[in-house]
Amino acid sequence: MREFDTIQQMSEALSRGDVTAVELAEAHLVHMEKAVGLNAFVDTNPEVTLAQAKASDERRAKQEGGRLEGIPLGIKDLFCTLGFSANSCSRILAGFRPNYESHVTGRLRAEGAVFLGKLNMDEFAMGSSNETSVHGPCINPWRAEGSEQNLVPGGSSGGSASAVAAGLCLGATGTDTGGSIRQPASLTGIVGIKPTYGRCSRWGIIAFASSLDQAGPMARHVADAALMLNVMAGHDPRDATSSTLPVPDFTAAAMGKDVKGMKIGIPKEFAGDNLGADIRKIWENGAQWLADQGAEIIEVGLPHTEYALAAYYIIAPAEASSNLARYDGVRYGRRAENPKDLEDLYARSRAEGFGDEVKRRILVGTHVLSSGYYDAYYNKAQSVRRLIRNDFTKAFSQVDLLLTPTSPNAAFPIGAELDPLDMYLNDVFTVSTNLAGLPAMSVPAALNAQNLPLGLQLIGPAFGEEKMITAGAALERAAKFHVRPTPWWMPEGDR
Amino acid sequence: MSVTVDTVCKVARLARIHIQEGEAERLTGELGQIMDWIDVLGRCDTSNVEPLAGITVDEMPMRRDEALMNNSRDDILANAPAQDEGYFVVPKVVE
Amino acid sequence: MSQETTIIEGDTGIFEIVVGLEVHAQVLSQAKLFSSAPTAFGAAPNSQVTLVDAALPGMLPVINEVCVAQAVRTGLGINAEINLWSRFDRKNYFYPDLPQGYQISQLYHPIVGEGSVEIELEDGSSKTIRVERIHLEQDAGKSIHDLDPRSSHVDLNRSGIALMEIVSFPDMRSPHEAGAYLSKLRSILRYLGTCDGNMDQGSMRADVNVSVRRPGEGLGTRCEIKNVNSVRFVQQAIAHEARRQVEIIESGGSIKQETRLFDPDTGETRAMRSKEDAHDYRYFPDPDLPPLVVTQEQVDAIRATMPELPDQKKKRFVEELGLTDYDASVLCADRANASFFEEVAKFAPAKLAANWITGDLFGALNKAELSIAESPISATQLGQMIGLIDDGKISGKIAKQVFEIMWQEGGVPADIVEERGLAQVSDTGAIEAVIDQLIATSPENVAAYKSGKTKIIGWFVGQVMKETGGKANPGIVNQLLKAKLDQL
Ligand SMILES: [Mg+2]
Numbered sequence A: 001m002r003e004f005d006t007i008q009q010m011s012e013a014l015s016r017g018d019v020t021a022v023e024l025a026e027a028h029l030v031h032m033e034k035a036v037g038l039n040a041f042v043d044t045n046p047e048v049t050l051a052q053a054k055a056s057d058e059r060r061a062k063q064e065g066g067r068l069e070g071i072p073l074g075i076k077d078l079f080c081t082l083g084f085s086a087n088s089c090s091r092i093l094a095g096f097r098p099n100y101e102s103h104v105t106g107r108l109r110a111e112g113a114v115f116l117g118k119l120n121m122d123e124f125a126m127g128s129s130n131e132t133s134v135h136g137p138c139i140n141p142w143r144a145e146g147s148e149q150n151l152v153p154g155g156s157s158g159g160s161a162s163a164v165a166a167g168l169c170l171g172a173t174g175t176d177t178g179g180s181i182r183q184p185a186s187l188t189g190i191v192g193i194k195p196t197y198g199r200c201s202r203w204g205i206i207a208f209a210s211s212l213d214q215a216g217p218m219a220r221h222v223a224d225a226a227l228m229l230n231v232m233a234g235h236d237p238r239d240a241t242s243s244t245l246p247v248p249d250f251t252a253a254a255m256g257k258d259v260k261g262m263k264i265g266i267p268k269e270f271a272g273d274n275l276g277a278d279i280r281k282i283w284e285n286g287a288q289w290l291a292d293q294g295a296e297i298i299e300v301g302l303p304h305t306e307y308a309l310a311a312y313y314i315i316a317p318a319e320a321s322s323n324l325a326r327y328d329g330v331r332y333g334r335r336a337e338n339p340k341d342l343e344d345l346y347a348r349s350r351a352e353g354f355g356d357e358v359k360r361r362i363l364v365g366t367h368v369l370s371s372g373y374y375d376a377y378y379n380k381a382q383s384v385r386r387l388i389r390n391d392f393t394k395a396f397s398q399v400d401l402l403l404t405p406t407s408p409n410a411a412f413p414i415g416a417e418l419d420p421l422d423m424y425l426n427d428v429f430t431v432s433t434n435l436a437g438l439p440a441m442s443v444p445a446a447l448n449a450q451n452l453p454l455g456l457q458l459i460g461p462a463f464g465e466e467k468m469i470t471a472g473a474a475l476e477r478a479a480k481f482h483v484r485p486t487p488w489w490m491p492e493g494d495r
Numbered sequence B: 001m002s003v004t005v006d007t008v009c010k011v012a013r014l015a016r017i018h019i020q021e022g023e024a025e026r027l028t029g030e031l032g033q034i035m036d037w038i039d040v041l042g043r044c045d046t047s048n049v050e051p052l053a054g055i056t057v058d059e060m061p062m063r064r065d066e067a068l069m070n071n072s073r074d075d076i077l078a079n080a081p082a083q084d085e086g087y088f089v090v091p092k093v094v095e
Numbered sequence C: 001m002s003q004e005t006t007i008i009e010g011d012t013g014i015f016e017i018v019v020g021l022e023v024h025a026q027v028l029s030q031a032k033l034f035s036s037a038p039t040a041f042g043a044a045p046n047s048q049v050t051l052v053d054a055a056l057p058g059m060l061p062v063i064n065e066v067c068v069a070q071a072v073r074t075g076l077g078i079n080a081e082i083n084l085w086s087r088f089d090r091k092n093y094f095y096p097d098l099p100q101g102y103q104i105s106q107l108y109h110p111i112v113g114e115g116s117v118e119i120e121l122e123d124g125s126s127k128t129i130r131v132e133r134i135h136l137e138q139d140a141g142k143s144i145h146d147l148d149p150r151s152s153h154v155d156l157n158r159s160g161i162a163l164m165e166i167v168s169f170p171d172m173r174s175p176h177e178a179g180a181y182l183s184k185l186r187s188i189l190r191y192l193g194t195c196d197g198n199m200d201q202g203s204m205r206a207d208v209n210v211s212v213r214r215p216g217e218g219l220g221t222r223c224e225i226k227n228v229n230s231v232r233f234v235q236q237a238i239a240h241e242a243r244r245q246v247e248i249i250e251s252g253g254s255i256k257q258e259t260r261l262f263d264p265d266t267g268e269t270r271a272m273r274s275k276e277d278a279h280d281y282r283y284f285p286d287p288d289l290p291p292l293v294v295t296q297e298q299v300d301a302i303r304a305t306m307p308e309l310p311d312q313k314k315k316r317f318v319e320e321l322g323l324t325d326y327d328a329s330v331l332c333a334d335r336a337n338a339s340f341f342e343e344v345a346k347f348a349p350a351k352l353a354a355n356w357i358t359g360d361l362f363g364a365l366n367k368a369e370l371s372i373a374e375s376p377i378s379a380t381q382l383g384q385m386i387g388l389i390d391d392g393k394i395s396g397k398i399a400k401q402v403f404e405i406m407w408q409e410g411g412v413p414a415d416i417v418e419e420r421g422l423a424q425v426s427d428t429g430a431i432e433a434v435i436d437q438l439i440a441t442s443p444e445n446v447a448a449y450k451s452g453k454t455k456i457i458g459w460f461v462g463q464v465m466k467e468t469g470g471k472a473n474p475g476i477v478n479q480l481l482k483a484k485l486d487q488l
């Protein structure tokens, strides 16, 4: 199969008739089969995929093509979509097949996208390494120079990141509650966008933390991610938190616009003592790239940054403890065998169905909401959240965008067995935007000394994705990050 | 504010998660570590700060009062672990 | 305003009962509070359940505007403050008929604030019961425990239906007051059209908070009796529960705050076996829902469509239509009765109309176990019939015949009277002939009259009426008789 580098190239080939959607789908399925060692896809259904591709070719023949007509995409397991299971990579949802379609995947379908299958992720999107999946860890296609050690792709959208980075698909959906699109994008050298809270409907996406969750695109290129976001975004009356604001042309924002005159803020609080020299260097480079293209670099303060992670680890588990109460073995999902009574059914179905990290977060969330602790923890965290948002509001009165590193480190080995707190630190640069509901994206910037990718994060004001994407494209142009991982995971003859 | 085994057992019971013999001690350690870490918030002055819910839409959108079924009963029962004559079935509940 | 207190006399002194009610009233709407599923009663199990109601993964709530308007309307109906900004919270607990694992409710910021309801006491005086708040929340589904010995069956048809929880202050002091409050509240809700008030279908149920105290003391520890579903049961439950608490206190015990159930078969309350107090509901704002904002303009628009409520209506019936307090109360307690009366009163004098409705019509409906809506005699028919009495076309006695005919066969009163020759005879010639005949054949009674026993004229009237088959106009008969006898 001919390699395509961008969705636009693929679309043009389809329009010219160089290739059909069915041929593309078949080639991708073969490719996925060979890359099974990455453990990126957790559910495939070739019959459904090929039927979608066939329908796409028929539409194209009638000149009815949509904006993603015939483009094969991967879907994170958190999205409910027809024809595939949706298990949130959890044992508790084993066997669950939704007979409904999430708003976001429905929009992708409506524009002609072909779904290759469901992608691995941390169980219920809780994790930063994709190691908490019931299907086992997903593997990063990148390896450190000269090493054969398997690395994590980041998480929770690790399957999406790994699949896109390995070229199993040109785009995939992700979700981001505290950094779950951006951190894996950074660790796999791809682009990931977390839109403003409310930009994409949450309807049909398995909830983790309702006030933080947002769906977004993951792709190799800014323009592709922008195109996908254009399709995924938009008002949905079924989600009361879905914004009614019109969706700007993100694709145009990604192309042919420059950053001349833009004010880019560098939040000094992100440059703590623990920040690695390689990360610091990449960050400085990023600022320079934007400055070289005419942007003005300004130092700004986000004084409550140090509290973001702790506030996040109260709010997210609190909401999760309630959102995950529905997995009780009564209406769907796993039920413990031979329960001796109802309480036993609940307690064992949930103990057997949830993994350790999910249990931990449910327990923390239950604790911080329980009587006597609500004000000290939950309300306190929500107050801190307001201070964090106020910090951003103030910063955005001075600058157009903020530039920070995406992740505090590059990909780390699978099975490193970080303790929970060390794992939580992976989100240190990403969570504050979720707390504030702001859009943010990660753009691949460079390889570190071990030859592992690292990304830079751009943060915009609420519903200010356009400028953010324009600046993202500017970073992309300057970074010239064209390297791809060596396909060690492919059978010898296919590398 | 450190976490005790009793707290862990109470919380696990509230969350309807069965914990095995010995598991409580491990969880107490883990939760204690997380809760101690979270205590950093104590240093942040939040007096006179209204908690923020985080939602960007500031008024509730409303639906019209139209009765409409977009799914069948089978759709509702399709994934049920146990059902009988259109009902979900669970072990006998007292009261 | 009088204070009516039911005193319980214990061995060690007297006790006062203190009652507060949390009434759950099902909002009248086509669809549920946060989903489009229909709310009709009695459908096949799980047939009125959307993906949202069954809490499938990824499903989200969107509020029904009519449910919000109904809550506002109800608030206005009890003169309560409407909170233009309110919010929904999650109340977290596990139960098979609670699919989400939480109930969406309003703990911290309810849509309706303080209001009040006037009740009538047994001595005819009135008392104000204060309402603390009304909030909107979701109903739970239904668990059925008797279909199988080992399992419970769950039907989610009710799950997600909108409820208004109307919480009173502990202002009631007797079973009677609680009953009067509940009846009055139901009447107001029906007038407003915000709840059908059908307690037997579960559209209205009450959690009853009961405590006792020695007069002058602060509030005692209360017990909550859950889900009582009739006015009578509420009264029985309070009476039993208060006696139980007094007995405990008198024997040196103390009341444990707990949730209890009322058993209609025994008339007693008992503690719930499942430990309610083990609950910790972990309320927090529902992150799926922005704040509920209603504008003053919307509230004013609802206010502009408010119907006349029972208290206003009763006042008008007494002051403007001259009804007795009692008749006005009886008619106004139910909106359908009051409307029926007002319709009848278009054709006939109000007092006469009230008498016929509260007397003959209610009697007949009761006997036939029919509601006013099912009455075989329409308001127009009854009104026309009473109009005939008022015009002197028929007597009250004949009217009872006409009433019976209309009840059995229907028909227009004037036609019935015409066709069956029931019209009153006002032709003095015909009546005079009968009187002359009577005087001629009853010399003893004539003599008695002449000797001063003028009351015997009643006998003469009766005879004339009998002779004319009840159709003679009694007024004219009286007048003619008197004239003729006095002439003799
Ligand atoms: Mg209650």
Ligand SMILES: [Zn+2]
Pocket: C024, C137, C165
């Ligand atoms: Zn309630």
